Amino acid sequence: MLVENNVALQPMNTFGIAARAQRLVRLRSVDDLLGLMASPDWRQPSAEHPVFVLGGGSNLVLTGDLKAVVLKVEIAGRRLVEETDKGWLVEAGGGEGWHDFVHWTLEQGWPGLENMALIPGTVGAAPVQNIGAYGVELQDRFHSLDAMDLETGRMFSLDAAQCGFGYRDSVFKHAPSDERSFGLKGRALITRVRFWLPKPWKPVLGYLDLERKMDETGIRQPDARQIFDWVVAIRRAKLPDPAVIGNAGSFFKNPTVTPEQCADIIARDPKVVHYPMDDGSIKLAAGWLIDACGWKGKTMGHAGVYDKQALVLVNRGDDEHPCTGGEVMTLAKAIQTSVYERFGIRLEPEPVVI
Known part of the structure; x- marks a missing residue:
């Protein structure tokens, strides 16, 4: 765990907006997170002691400096949890880059995430937004996740139903409106996410851009790696590289x-x-x-x-x-x-x- 004060956030958000964090904590393991919770300096998130969880900063607009304690999630790790005749269960740390993780699954021979190639951000932030592209959303491949309740310091796990996924939406984007509602905005820090990649693999090709690629190449039955390459090419042609244009x-x-x-x-x-x-x-x-x-x-x-x-x-x-x-x-x-x-x-x- 590394604690820094008065930190420039410009390199930590893909828009490149100039802002600063009063305090930033880099969390590189669950032990770091547990240590933070046990620290005498830790304060439960509240209006007086705001906390902000930061992943890759790819879906963020900063309108000023942050007085909140910024928790930068850098938890790494990728693994195959289980393989059966019905599919693969794979897991990644919340700090893993999303695109790198997608590429890695294909390199291992586990297709299913290829339509969501080149989406910026981290694995841990992906369920918050329920990211999606070219006919596939995260909820279509999601299995479960582990997270920390920043108010109680307890670890918990959620399945897809408990995440309340909607179009670019989830329970992590909503605060509880009353004691009976279940909202986790500002309260949960996602540490690990698991995905179910079913067998047999079936391509998702219903988007116009992908149909155009099939027409251009003459490939009518692309494999997962071919779809991955097409999606990367399409996105690079349409979208600016954040490293060049914020x-x-x-x-x-x-x-x-x-x-x-x-x-x-x-x-x-x-x-x-x-x-x-x-x-x-x-x-x-x-x-x-x-x-x-x-x-x-x-x-x-x-x-x-x-x-x-x-x-x-x-x-x-x-x-x-x-x-x-x-x-x-x-x-x-x-x-x-x-x-x-x-x-x-x-x-x-x-x-x-x-």
Whole structure:
């Protein structure tokens, strides 16, 4: 366990927003976490003693310095827990990089996560957001997780049902509204996550970008590694590398509407990108809605809209004039207003804003 004071958070958030943490604790093992809980300096999270859990900082917009104690999760480790004739159960530490973990599973011959390649962030943060891409969500492969209750200091485990997964949502994004509700926002620190990768493996190819890759290559029955390579290529062509241009990935959730609402939008804008969902609703491509409102490539202050993908907001600042969280949110609110005025759709941001 390493404790640091007055720490610059700019290199710890992929947007590259300049901010500082009053105190930061690097946790590299469960023993580090237990030691922190036992420390006489530890204070139970509260309004007077706020605590913030930080993973890879890939889904985060900092609007100022953090007075909270920042717990930086750096717990490593990957292993096969069990293999049966029905599948593989694999586990990773909360501090493992998500993409590296996906690549590792394929190298071991355990397919199932390939559609979620190149999503930034850590394994421990993945269940919080219920990450997903190209027809697969984390909940589709999730088995269970281990976590620490920062209020009581007790370890606990949750299965998929207990995590309350929804579209880019989970129990970890909600605070309890009363004594009977189950919310873990600001209270849980995820240490390890397990995934069930079923046999026999079946490809998920229902997305337009993947269908285009099949047409381009002539490969109609790709294996898991081929899908992985396609997803990596697609994402690199569309999305900026945070090491080059600061960003938080997709900034808005794809909204869902009723078939009637979709038909109304199609009547006015026939080219709107939309996908039917299993529950009968229709998912609209938020990036298309933003692009249709003319935002692609635009800049406000030191925050901008990526010129290759309107769903991504980027850092246009530099060392002398760094982008601030306030500029990012001003741009985001302007986009939300524009989309609502044209389509009657309220876009919801994906990142955590603090």
